[in-house]
Amino acid sequence: xxxxxxxxxxxxxxxxxxxxxxxxxxxxxxxxxxxxxxxxxxxxxxxxxxxxxxxxxxxxxxxxxxxxxxxxxxxxxxxxxxxxxxxxxxxxxxxxxxxxxxxxxxxxxxxxxxxxxxxxxxxxxxxxxxxxxxxx
Amino acid sequence: xxxxxxxxxxxxxxxxxxxxxxxxxxxxxxxxxxxxxxxxxxxxxxxxxxxxxxxxxxxxxxxxxxxxxxxxxxxx
Numbered sequence: 708x709x710x711x712x713x714x715x716x717x718x719x720x721x722x723x724x725x726x727x728x729x730x731x732x733x734x735x736x737x738x739x740x741x742x743x744x745x746x747x748x749x750x751x752x753x754x755x756x757x758x759x760x761x762x763x764x765x766x767x768x769x770x771x772x773x774x775x776x777x778x779x780x781x782x783x784x785x786x787x788x789x790x791x792x793x794x795x796x797x798x799x800x801x802x803x804x805x806x807x808x809x810x811x812x813x814x815x816x817x818x819x820x821x822x823x824x825x826x827x828x829x830x831x832x833x834x835x836x837x838x839x840x841x842x843x
Numbered sequence: 844x845x846x847x848x849x850x851x852x853x854x855x856x857x858x859x860x861x862x863x864x865x866x867x868x869x870x871x872x873x874x875x876x877x878x879x880x881x882x883x884x885x886x887x888x889x890x891x892x893x894x895x896x897x898x899x900x901x902x903x904x905x906x907x908x909x910x911x912x913x914x915x916x917x918x919x
Contacts, residue, residue, distance in 0.1 A: 735865040736896040782859045
C-alpha cells in the first residue's frame with residue numbers, strides 16, 4: 708500500500724484541516740499515513756485544542772468556515788483523525804525540539820499522539836513515502 | 844438497485860461521505876451492498892478511488908435530482 712507523510716507546521720484551521728483530511732482519507736483507504744507536527748503545528752496537539760483562527764491573509768473566510776463546521780457539513784478534524792487512527796495506519800508524531808521550546812509536558816499532549824521524536828526518526832519513518840508534503 | 848444498508852451523507856463535504864461509507868462498510872458483512880447518498884460532487888470519483896484502493900466493488904452510480912446514489916459491494 709502507498710504511504711503519505713505530512714509535516715504540519717501550523718495550527719491554523721486552514722492548514723490543519725487539509726493535512727488531517729488527506730492523512731485520514733489515506734488511512735481509511737488502506738494507506739500508511741505519518742504526520743509530524745513541528746513548530747506552530749505542535750500547538751494543535753495540545754490537549755483540548757480546537758482551531759478557531761484561519762491564517763491572517765484569509766481572515767475574511769473564517770465565518771464561512773466556522774459555519775460549515777458548526778453545521779456539520781464539514782467533518783471536524785478530530786472525527787477525521789479518530790477514524791484514521793482507528794485503522795491503525797495513521798501515526799502522529801510531535802517534534803521534540805518544539806516540544807521543549809513550548810514547554811510541553813507529558814500530560815500536555817493529546818492521547819492520539821504516538822510519540823515525541825526528532826528529525827532523524829521522522830525522516831527514517833518517512834523515507835519510503837510515495838507522497839510527502841509540508842503544510843505551513 | 845437493492846441495498847442491505849443505507850448511509851445518508853447528504854450535505855457533507857469531503858471527506859465526510861467517504862468516512863461515513865468506510866465506517867458502514869467496516870461493520871457490514873462480505874458481499875453486502877451499501878447505498879451511499881451524497882450531494883458532494885466529489886463523492887462518485889472519491890468512492891471509485893477508495894473502493895479500488897481497498898478492494899471493494901463499486902457497482903453503480905446514479906444521480907437522482909441533486910443526490911448521488913452510490914452502490915458498493917463489500918469485499919469478501
